[in-house]
Structures are given as structure tokens and as C-alpha cells.
Amino acid sequence: MLHTQIQITLRAAIREIAPGLDTGSIQVRPATDPKFGDYQCNSLIQLARELKKNPRQLATEVLARSDFSDVFESPEIAGPGYLNFRLLPATLARVLTTAAAGNHLFFTPTETPRTLVIDYSSPNVAKPMHVGHIRSTILGASLARIFELLGHRVITDNHIGDWGTQFGMLLVGWKTSLNREALLQDPLSEMERIYKLINAQSDPERPGFIEGTREQARAELVALQAGDPENLAIWKEMIALSQRQFDTIYGRLGVRFDHVLGESFYNPWLQATVDDLVKRGVARESQGAWAIFSDGTLPPKDDPFLTQRDGEWHPNPFLIQKADGGFNYASTDLATAQYRIETWAPTDIVYVTDGRQQLHFQQLFASFARWKPEAAATVRMHHIWFGSILGEDGKPLKTRSGENIRLSELLDEAEERALKVVTEKRPDLDDAARREIARMVGLGAVKWQDLLPNRQSDYVFSWDKMLALTGNTAPYVQYQSTRAGKVVRDAGETNLVVAPGSLTESAELALARHLLYFGTTLEGAVAEFRPNYLCNYLFELASLYSRFYEQCPVLKAEEPIRSARLCLCVLTTRVLRQGLSLLGIEAPEVM
Numbered sequence: 001m002l003h004t005q006i007q008i009t010l011r012a013a014i015r016e017i018a019p020g021l022d023t024g025s026i027q028v029r030p031a032t033d034p035k036f037g038d039y040q041c042n043s044l045i046q047l048a049r050e051l052k053k054n055p056r057q058l059a060t061e062v063l064a065r066s067d068f069s070d071v072f073e074s075p076e077i078a079g080p081g082y083l084n085f086r087l088l089p090a091t092l093a094r095v096l097t098t099a100a101a102g103n104h105l106f107f108t109p110t111e112t113p114r115t116l117v118i119d120y121s122s123p124n125v126a127k128p129m130h131v132g133h134i135r136s137t138i139l140g141a142s143l144a145r146i147f148e149l150l151g152h153r154v155i156t157d158n159h160i161g162d163w164g165t166q167f168g169m170l171l172v173g174w175k176t177s178l179n180r181e182a183l184l185q186d187p188l189s190e191m192e193r194i195y196k197l198i199n200a201q202s203d204p205e206r207p208g209f210i211e212g213t214r215e216q217a218r219a220e221l222v223a224l225q226a227g228d229p230e231n232l233a234i235w236k237e238m239i240a241l242s243q244r245q246f247d248t249i250y251g252r253l254g255v256r257f258d259h260v261l262g263e264s265f266y267n268p269w270l271q272a273t274v275d276d277l278v279k280r281g282v283a284r285e286s287q288g289a290w291a292i293f294s295d296g297t298l299p300p301k302d303d304p305f306l307t308q309r310d311g312e313w314h315p316n317p318f319l320i321q322k323a324d325g326g327f328n329y330a331s332t333d334l335a336t337a338q339y340r341i342e343t344w345a346p347t348d349i350v351y352v353t354d355g356r357q358q359l360h361f362q363q364l365f366a367s368f369a370r371w372k373p374e375a376a377a378t379v380r381m382h383h384i385w386f387g388s389i390l391g392e393d394g395k396p397l398k399t400r401s402g403e404n405i406r407l408s409e410l411l412d413e414a415e416e417r418a419l420k421v422v423t424e425k426r427p428d429l430d431d432a433a434r435r436e437i438a439r440m441v442g443l444g445a446v447k448w449q450d451l452l453p454n455r456q457s458d459y460v461f462s463w464d465k466m467l468a469l470t471g472n473t474a475p476y477v478q479y480q481s482t483r484a485g486k487v488v489r490d491a492g493e494t495n496l497v498v499a500p501g502s503l504t505e506s507a508e509l510a511l512a513r514h515l516l517y518f519g520t521t522l523e524g525a526v527a528e529f530r531p532n533y534l535c536n537y538l539f540e541l542a543s544l545y546s547r548f549y550e551q552c553p554v555l556k557a558e559e560p561i562r563s564a565r566l567c568l569c570v571l572t573t574r575v576l577r578q579g580l581s582l583l584g585i586e587a588p589e590v591m
């Protein structure tokens with residue numbers, strides 16, 4: 001694409017000026033303001049500092065060794081040494097025409113494909129998936145799709161929590177208090193009920209306390225982990241029932257995984273993992289348990305194994321085996337990282353979870369690097385974390401009675417509310433058609449609302465905002481894509497050409513320029529693991545299309561303008577659809 005072409009030319013010129021220099025930092029980006037042209041490069045300033053040169057002087061030298069004459073107007077040096085590039089009308093026409101012919105869609109697959117393991121969704125078994133799991137699921141699935149489209153190899157892995165301490169309680173509940181009938185009706189509610197019941201019975205502070213329940217739960221867990229056949233059979237049934245519910249939700253959300261290797265999968269390696277960590281001197285005994293402590297190589301403020309209290313630094317160990325011999329989340333994650341590296345030789349492992357797990361992942365990454373330095377050097381590990389979903393009261397989103405909101409119920413409500421909106425707008429459509437549109441709009445609205453904020457911020461969940469037909473929402477973007485799609489259907493042509501110079505109106509040019517930025521947007525989104533860049537791009541594209549649609553008649557225009565404008569409609573439809581589908585959002589034909 002054009003920005004890559006400029007980048008390549010500039011880098012080659014710089015290598016002539018300073019042979020051997022790493023030119024990876026030279027980046028070309030869309031211009032922040034059209035008055036500066038279409039693309040800009042601000043990287044020479046930093047480079048000039050490194051080379052101890054005057055930046056404008058460096059810019060002049062670089063341009064003297066670059067030839068952009070067939071593609072851009074002669075580049076301009078602005079301010080302290082920025083380069084501005086403006087497309088020749090013929091270039092714009094050529095890029096749009098080749099895109100309309102289906103040769104590209106404003107992005108090029110990467111020349112340096114990576115292999116990424118993306119660990120996302122990862123709910124805990126025997127508990128209903130609640131609204132908190134939606135961010136990991138939606139964010140992870142979107143990132144996986146964008147990386148894949150750009151030509152990277154992506155392996156998705158759902159690291160379900162199927163081996164945790166909750167099974168001690170669940171096993172006691174299953175054996176003493178299970179209501180089979182209720183289990184058939186709604187397995188997860190029943191499992192949740194028995195879990196809560198036994199939890200209350202184990203707690204001396206609670207009214208339902210029964211002496212000895214906690215010990216019983218621990219004994220059941222130990223028996224399960226030692227392979228007791230009865231407990232294993234019950235455990236398997238719980239997993240199967242949960243998996244069915246997860247699959248229903250994933251089906252609705254349009255999400256799939258290459259692997260579902262839950263925590264239990266790693267059980268056979270946990271003892272060996274801990275033993276090896278001890279043998280290599282990474283972990284040590286502490287009060288009967290085993291843990292990883294600071295090795296003192298990092299300044300305390302960057303050391304995840306230290307914590308500050310009362311102005312002093314205290315050990316903050318990474319516990320990997322409890323005093324009762326039980327393994328945990330940490331030992332499992334160490335074995336998991338090792339398995340993934342051995343199995344898939346990834347360049348990156350990406351963990352998409354809640355921000356509250358930041359310390360866990362800092363300790364995990366540091367521990368792994370000390371345990372397997374050679375393996376760790378081959379892979380980058382990323383904790384891609386996100387904030388909470390808040391209710392209108394600013395507290396974590398709950399039902400009125402203070403329960404977690406079930407994901408399935410939330411999705412039902414989204415579809416119902418969307419149906420009301422669609423029914424109001426389109427009473428002429430039949431019921432089945434309205435329901436299908438409402439499904440796409442309702443689910444799309446939930447996903448968009450979740451993806452749009454910076455992922456590290458909390459956001460307030462609002463039905464009214466997410467379903468609004470104006471503003472930065474899925475329904476708005478979906479609606480603009482139906483408008484563009486309709487023009488294309490009405491025209492019925494396939495052979496589209498943009499003649500050089502045929503686009504002159506500012507609404508046309510702004511739309512055309514923005515189409516060209518699709519590729520840079522995708523690259524930016526993967527570089528920082530931020531699908532919100534794509535949301536904002538698509539919203540801008542939808543808004544620019546709307547302005548164009550209002551100001552520039554398409555089918556009634558004279559040639560060659562008609563053909564050029566039609567091209568813009570075709571390409572807007574394609575980019576909006578492609579972009580939405582990367583976010584897991586369907587685009588209705590009408591709405």
C-alpha cells in the first residue's frame with residue numbers, strides 16, 4: 001500500500017546516507033489534517049538527533065535520494081523536519097480502480113508473518129458465563145481475526161478454568177444436595193446453587209454454617225486430583241454440561257477456538273514443573289509451600305516479586321505449590337506456557353484478561369524467563385488487559401438484586417430491545433426479517449460498545465447509548481453500510497473505473513482518502529492490540545459516507561463522475577463490511 005511504499009523508499013534513502021542504520025523506526029502515517037496532504041512522516045526528527053544532524057537538512061538529503069514523482073506531488077518539508085505527501089489525482093484514481101476490480105482492499109498482507117497463540121475467553125467451568133467474560137471473548141476474537149487477515153498465523157486457545165478449587169465445593173454439593181430435576185432444566189443455575197450453598201456451609205460467619213464442610217470440600221478436591229473414579233466421573237459431567245452452555249454462547253457470538261485446552265489438561269506436568277523450578281533454583285520452599293521470590297536483578301519498583309508497604313519493600317512471592325501439595329493457577333500457567341512454546345513455536349503469546357490479573361502475568365512472565373531463558377528469548381508474551389463494565393451507578397454491572405448478569409440473558413435482552421427499534425423503523429418488513437435484523441443489530445451493539453472504549457478504561461453499560469442510530473454505535477455504522485449497499489444494488493454495474501481527476505468535491509475526496517487508510521488502521525490495531533482503532537476508523541468512514549451521500553448524487557450524475565462515485569459506494573460497502581466482520585459484527589442488507 002501507499003504508506004508502505006513511501007516507507008520503503010525513505011528507508012532505502014536513509015540507508016544510503018547512513019549505511020548500517022536500523023531504519024525500522026521510520027514510519028509513515030495518514031496525515032492528521034488534510035491540509036498537510038495525505039500522508040506524513042515525522043520520524044526523521046528523532047533520527048536526525050541520533051545522527052547529530054539538522055532535521056530539515058536530513059529531510060532534504062533524504063528527499064534528494066528518493067523518487068516519488070509518479071505517485072505523489074513533490075513532497076514538502078514542514079516545521080522542524082516533517083515530510084508531507086500529497087497523492088497525484090492519477091494515483092488516487094488508480095488505487096480506487098484496482099480496489100474496485102477486487103485486486104486489494106487497501107491493505108497488504110505482512111511480509112514478516114508471526115505465529116501468535118491467543119488465549120482468550122477462558123471462563124471458569126460450572127459457573128455461568130457472566131458479563132465480565134464478554135470483554136475477553138470479544139476483544140480476543142477481534143484481535144485474532146485482524147491478525148489473521150494481515151497474514152499472521154493465529155492459534156486460538158480457550159484456557160478454561162476446569163481444575164480450580166471450586167470443584168471441592170461442587171463435589172460436596174453434588175453428593176449431598178443436588179436437585180437432578182433442576183440440573184436437567186438449567187444445569188448451570190443448579191451448579192451455581194450448590195456451589196453457593198456449600199460455600200455458605202463452609203463459612204463460620206454465615207447462618208448456614210455446618211462444621212466440617214470446608215475439610216470435606218478439601219478432601220473431595222484432593223481425591224479428584226488424585227484420580228478418584230467417582231469424583232472424576234462427576235467432574236466430567238460438570239464439564240460437559242458447562243461446555244454445552246459455552247458453545248451456545250460462542251455460537252451466538254460467532255466465536256470459535258482452535259483449541260480448548262483447559263487447566264486440567266496440564267495436570268500431568270505440574271509436579272515436574274515445580275520440581276524443575278526448584279532444581280534450577282528458581283523456586284524455593286517457604287513455610288511448607290513452594291514459591292518464586294525476587295532474584296534481586298531488577299530495581300525494586302520494577303520487580304513484580306516485591307511490594308511496598310510502610311515505605312519498605314517486602315517479598316511478594318509467586319506461589320506455585322501450596323503446603324497441602326495442591327497446585328494452582330500459577331503452576332498451571334507456567335506449564336501452559338512451556339507446552340505452547342514446544343507445541344506451536346509461537347513468536348507471541350497473548351493473554352486477554354481482566355486488569356486485576358496484571359500482577360499474576362508480570363510474575364508469570366518474569367518467572368518463565370528465569371525458568372526457561374532460551375525458550376523465553378524466542379517469544380514475546382503480552383498481557384492484554386481490560387477494565388470493568390460498570391452499571392449506570394458507576395459500580396460493576398450487576399442485576400438489581402446484586403447478582404452477576406448472565407451473558408445469555410444480556411444477549412437476549414439486546415436482541416429484544418433491538419427488535420423494538422427495528423419494528424418502529426421498519427413496520428413494512430415481515431416478522432422474520434425484522435427478527436434477523438434485530439439479532440445482527442442487538443449483538444452488534446453490545447460488541448461495539450465493548451470494543452469502542454480504550455480497552456484499559458472501565459465503561460458504563462448503557463442500552464440507550466449502544467442502540468442509538470446516531471453517534472458512534474454499531475447500528476449507525478450498519479445503517480450507513482446498508483445505504484451504500486443499496487446504491488450499489490440499484491446501479492447493478494460491476495465494471496467500475498475512476499478516471500483521474502473525476503473526484504473533485506471535498507466530500508468525495510475526504511471519503512476516498514479515508515478508504516485508503518484502512519490498511520494503516522489495521523496495522524495500528526494489531527501493533528497495539530487495540531481493536532478500538534478500527535471502530536473509530538469505521539465510524540469516521542460511515543460519517544464521511546453519510547456526508548458524501550447527502551452532497552453528491554451518484555446514479556443521476558454524468559459520466560465519468562457517476563462511475564467514480566459509484567466506485568466510492570462499492571468500496572465503502574466492502575470496507576465497512578470487512579471491518580465489521582473483523583469485529584464479529586454482521587452487516588444487514590436492509591435496516
Ligand code: ARG
Nearest residue numbers: 119122123124159161333353
Ligand atoms: N479462567 C481465568 C478467569 O476466568 C482466565 C484465564 C486466562 N488465561 C490464562 N492462561 N491464565 O479469570
